[in-house]
Amino acid sequence: MTEEQMDFLLLNLHHLSKYLTEQTQYEILHNVCGNMKDFHGLIVNGCIEHEIVEYVLPQFQLMAERVGRFLWDDQIDGESRLFKLAHLLMKIIPIELEVVNICFTNLKASTSAEVGHFIKKLLEICPDILREYLIHLQEHMINVTTTTASGAQNIHVMIEFLLIILSNMPRDFIHHDKLFDLLARVGALTREVSTLVRDLEEKLRSKESTDKTNCATLDLLENIELLKEDLKHVYLIVPDSSQCCFPMSDGPLFMHLLHMHLDDLLNSNAYSIALIKEEIRLVKEDLESIRSFFVNIEQEWYKDLWARVLDVAYEAKDVIDSIIVRDNGLLHLIFSLPITIMKIKLIKEQVSDLHEKIPKNGGLLVVNSPKKLVESKSLPVGKIIVGFEEETIWIIEKLTRGSADLDVISITGMPGSGKTTLAYKVYNDKSISSHFDLRAWCTVNQEYDEKNLLNKIFNQVNGSDSKLSENIDVADKLRKQLYGKRYLIVLDDVWDTSKCDELTRPFPEVEKGSRIILTTREKKVALHGKRNTDLLDLRLLKPEESWELLEKRAFGNESCPDELLDVGIEIAQNCKGLPLVADLIAGVIAGREKKKAVWLEVRNNLNSFILNSEVEVMKVIELSYDHLSDQVKLCLLYIASYSKDTGMIISGLIDLWHAEGLVEQTEMKSEEEVMKVYLDNLISSSLVIIFNEIGEYPTCQLHDLVHDFCLIKARKEKLFDRMSSSSPSSSSDLMPRIVTIDCKSEFFGLENFVLFGSNKRRHSGKHLYSLRINADNLDGGLSDTCHLRHLRLLRVLKLDHSFKVKDSLLNEICMLVHLRFLRIGTEVKSLPSSFSNLRNLEILSVYNKGSTLVLLPRIWDLVKLRILHMTSCSFLDMDTDEPILIAEDTKLENLRYLENLVLSYSKDAEDIFKRFPNLRILVFVLKESQDCSTKQHWFPKLDFLTELERLSVEFESSNDSDPSVGTNWLCNFHFPSSLKILSLGKFPLTPDSLSTLARLSNLEGLSLENTIIHGGEWNMTEEDTFENLKFLELDEVTLFKWEVGEESFPVLEKLELWRCCMLEEIPPSFGDICSLKTIKLVESPQLIDSAMKIKEYVEDIMGGDELQVVGRNNVPLF
Known part of the structure; x- marks a missing residue:
């Protein structure tokens, strides 16, 4: 190629490097070609002897031709262009390595000014070229070899070492006269690595022995140690030591x-x-x-x-x-x-x-103990008390009736829920004061002096305020004082079980009907103290109760003016049912003008009024927080990284805790058991609200006030932060562990974020372990300027599925070897083979709407995988229905959750689920397949999945007109007895099939959707007993007549009927099911009359409104 042609190539490359999104890689290509042109010029001008470079000249010509073909091919789209560019660099940079080698071995001592100028330029641009080459070489290795291949690990370690040298190369700390020597050694090692990679790839492809290559890679490890020593003593200048200041408070x-x-x-x-x-x-x-x-x-x-x-x-x-x-x-x-x-x-x-010098009488301190004792709260004397009428009646009944034995009534609830207020209301009720001979109130909180607390109780029952001397047994005196009397003792704000035992030990258990009221935030304390009466878990205030409190505080006995009514009710609703907040805001508005503008200001600044209040609500929550262990604190704070009012499925939350690295494994318990203990601690502390709707996954969330507290705490500790695409981030050395980016379509442009910009040299991902990007209905792929390869510590990557991740970014993701959780959207037909590099991956969620993603054999390398969720996936080639080759002994032992697998009959598909022996949740689509020998639809045997608890299967018929009646052939089900929740969609069923389901002794939830029951009748016999079923849903089920026996559903709690247009009536016998709480009817108007009759029947029998009949969104029908 002529010099004019080369100049023309360089001119084109210069323009491309300025305007195309792949700016950095085009700069590299431009620099390599420029070097080759300048080096060729040295040869032409006679600055370099021809014999020295003779062997490399043909490679110059080949390189120029390759670059020319790449530039002239204007048919390549963006994604293909990226791959071709990377492939081109892989081919031509080794020629650059030869030039570096020639310069060092033959031209180092040259006196030519032109050669000196060339070497100086080479020193400037060579580190970036070598770095880019090694990155591509590393990605190439992942695709063509496995990390278990002999010698591959050693090569990867050497590449990592060389990349550390070349990335942000500290030129100011390299002796000037040693830079060329250092780069030459790095270049020589890069050449050696490149040769070993090619050799390993060829031997693996031809299935030859790799023993010699493995021996050669051992030399690499020796070279690392040698170069480290020379870096320390020869090449580098020792930097001044700098003091690092601890940036966190806890x-x-x-x-x-x-x-x-x-x-x-x-x-x-x-x-x-x-x-x-x-x-x-x-x-x-x-x-x-x-x-x-x-x-x-x-x-x-x-x-x-x-x-x-x-x-x-x-x-x-x-x-x-x-x-x-x-x-x-x-x-x-x-x-x-x-x-x-x-x-x-x-x-x-x-x-x-x-x-050895610690005094033996020194106190014991655990560094995560509560920082300080908060002053004991005063009793709510003169306080306006509203709500909890039913709870008050219930407690009074438990105090004044029932067994003559000593009993404990425990009141639990989250901080500020009104436990003390309710206990005080009951304590001062006239019926209580007249019923008991002696009463005493003891606020326990964090005071650990048992004798002092018992002294307080003794003084109240004795009517004195003296302090007993040290040598007097106060517990014995109290026992004698209470003996033979009917007494009521309130132990308010008890924190631990041992304190509960210590304080109640002196209380005599004579049969006088004595009672103890115990209030606590810790459910474990309430359960520990329980005797006969179940604990009362205090609910939040209803909106109308919150408004009543606000109105009474603001207006006394007068009514609220009409102009303030709407905004007042809105303020009450924003208190979220927490009495402490309602009382606090009531105090704010009581002291202000009764004008709408003033109240609107309160509504708009509700949080600031709460957080800046003299009551210091946060201290109340901090009490509970400080009593948690460090592990549990982190799990609580993590929940607040999601938006307020976000209900999180508990099983999913536990999985995220694990993925984020918040769980500490112990020798006695598995990680899963440890996580459940963490959750139990949070529930027990009343800081987390649990929702366990029948038929749904249990969820939890934080009260708004607890969320605010956790948000403040977490940001102070730099645990997480949230940012918007409307306010791009800036580089920071103190980034939080978890970052959530909310992308809005009008401000979309992730390339503005330092996190993603390839041209930003400052690493902003040093402390980043988790990245979540939420989107507002965006459509399209991430920009080619967005890169993730430098976020090398990422454990969690959750990209909104509206971003379509392309192949190039997918390959970068495959280099994030610490990933435990990955959620992406993509349009690829199969995951790249480099996915096998993600050996720490535990949760994989892929949104691939529009096509079925084929799971290639490398998926089996992800041995830690516990959850696999895709829009649609298969182990079959979707064009031929032939299975992808799977080794006989291949299993994913840790897989617990598999969703949206597409399955059809084949000789290898029969035992596919044997590869996942520990599945707990399984969702799959069964394509219609027939077994001519039995004249039945083929259905995989699942009875060997002894851990399976949830199963959802949809039948995909080959008949387009009606998915349920394509054939009269039925299925032969083989379900495991462990099954708790079962959903069947579009399956043709018979009463015999349903009898098979009834025999599942652990089944708690059953959902039948778009199903035809043959004959249109379901006549349940005495043998058809769903003994543990609590939830039953029928959705578009072809059923005319339904007969239910007395014991068909003995523990059913919720019945849902959706679009059951052909069913004549709900069987009246449902009225005899004592456990039934809800009947839900949607688009089934002909069933309303029978539901009404059942409700009236239950009210006549039970004497109360025990059964609810609701419609869509749980709106009562009557």
């Missing part, structure tokens, strides 16, 4: 997070970790040793030492993470990491010396 919380982070890194199979795995182990062990010391001493004695521990711990995390994300990684690897390890060792030695 030391124990940070130390706990760091412990789990380091533990995860050590258990990781990522090649980026292999380079510093031993150093990570040393840091973890030493910090754990130091951490244990501060659990066993008074922290105040060693406050300065604890501050130093936190500083060096944060420094360790910063250094390790910086190396992994390649942010100034070279200096951190060579200097900072060894220095930090030495600092930790020095502190460890100091701590060991101090260990």
